[in-house]
Amino acid sequence: MSEALLEIRDVNMHFPIKEGVFQKTKNHVKAVNGVSLTVNKGETLGIVGESGCGKSTLARTIVGLLEPTSGDILFEGKSILDLNKKQMHGLRRDIQMVYQDPFSSLNPRMKAGDIIAAPLKAYRMTENLEQRVKELMDLVGLKAADYNKLPHQFSGGQRQRIGIARALALNPKLIICDEPVSALDVSVQAQVINLLEDLQKELDLTYVFIAHDLSVIKHIADKVAVMYLGKVMEMSDSESFYKHACHPYTNALLSAIPLTDPLKEKERQRIVLKGELPSPANPPTGCVFHTRCPFATEACKQDIPSLEAKGDAGHLVSCFYPMNVEKKSSIVNH
Ligand SMILES: Nc1ncnc2c1ncn2[C@@H]1O[C@H](COP(=O)(O)OP(=O)(O)O)[C@@H](O)[C@H]1O
Ligand SMILES: [Mg+2]
DSSP states (O other): OOOOOEEEEEEEEEEEEETTTTTTTEEEEEEEEEEEEEEETTTTEEOOOOOTTSHHHHHHTTSSSSSSSSEEEEETTTGGGOOOOOOHHHHHHHHHHHHHHHHSSSSSTOOHHHHHHHHHHTOOOOOOOHHHHHHHHTTTTOGGGGOOOOOGGOOOOHHHHHHHHHHHOOOEEEEEETTTTSSSHHHHHHHHHHHHHHHHHHHTOEEEESSSSSHHHTOSSSSSEEEEETEEEEEHHHEEEEEEOOOOHHHHHHTOOOSSSSSHHOOOOOOOSSSSSTTTTOSSSTTTTTTOOOOOHHHHHHOOOEEEEEESOOOOEEESSOOOOOOOHHHHHH
């Protein structure tokens, strides 16, 4: 049995919108809305969704930077919301983050070696510090000779390697990679993803890998969750997910990926979503996706579909009219 390292239970993160002289709360941005996810040890959970759907907010609640409005987050079976300051300090060691932008996430005035050494210093692990930093640089494919270089002297991909080395410094158990390759050239993206995969095997790491593009996580994710307006729309193991994605939103995202086979590419049919992404402050009633869904009916405007198994075991979908599901199972589930 695989062991759960991280469990997110019905987490909501609603930011108040304050207005007027008295800064009264007028409404809330429902950035994360009832998300439940489990990540097993050694596994990679890919989280995908377009910009603004709540991915980074969820990531920040996992690393303890934001306290969720409600719900619970368990790490190694214990709620991180109950931790005292000292325990939180320990948790911050176990859960590290790699950020999207390798330009702004590194201090431009600090030398690469000092950036990687910073977490070690913060945790007073200063024995053989320089040696340890050089080992980390080697681990992520940087030259130890680059220790004294400043971030701007590195390429984008190399800068992200500095960010990864910094995240690895404290031997974490879980790394949240928040769009780690989105700011990189396509040719460099694969190198960084390969590096993360190699490190996972070597160091027994667990990843939450956030992306806004399904093609990025195809090879790295064991499980995939698709988010839309703060909610999980579909979730399953990678194989079932890419073989028969069920949610119309997922299928729209998949249909946007160009295919490498030129014949198939010629026949590729795009599902184009209508309308704009609604505001998370005023999400649509019923299924939050109904305003853009090509298959939405009256029922979708009124009732909220629950995230439940459709088709393959463990393949969860939040939709009244899932695609690619055998008739038999869709009747059972409706
Ligand atoms: N601190 C905050 N205060 C108010 N709204 C926020 C805050 N952080 C994020 N949001 C809003 O929450 C929504 C989700 O944002 P985010 O989690 O950054 O999305 P993503 O990472 O998927 O692009 C957005 O509408 C964003 O404007
Ligand atoms: Mg983000």
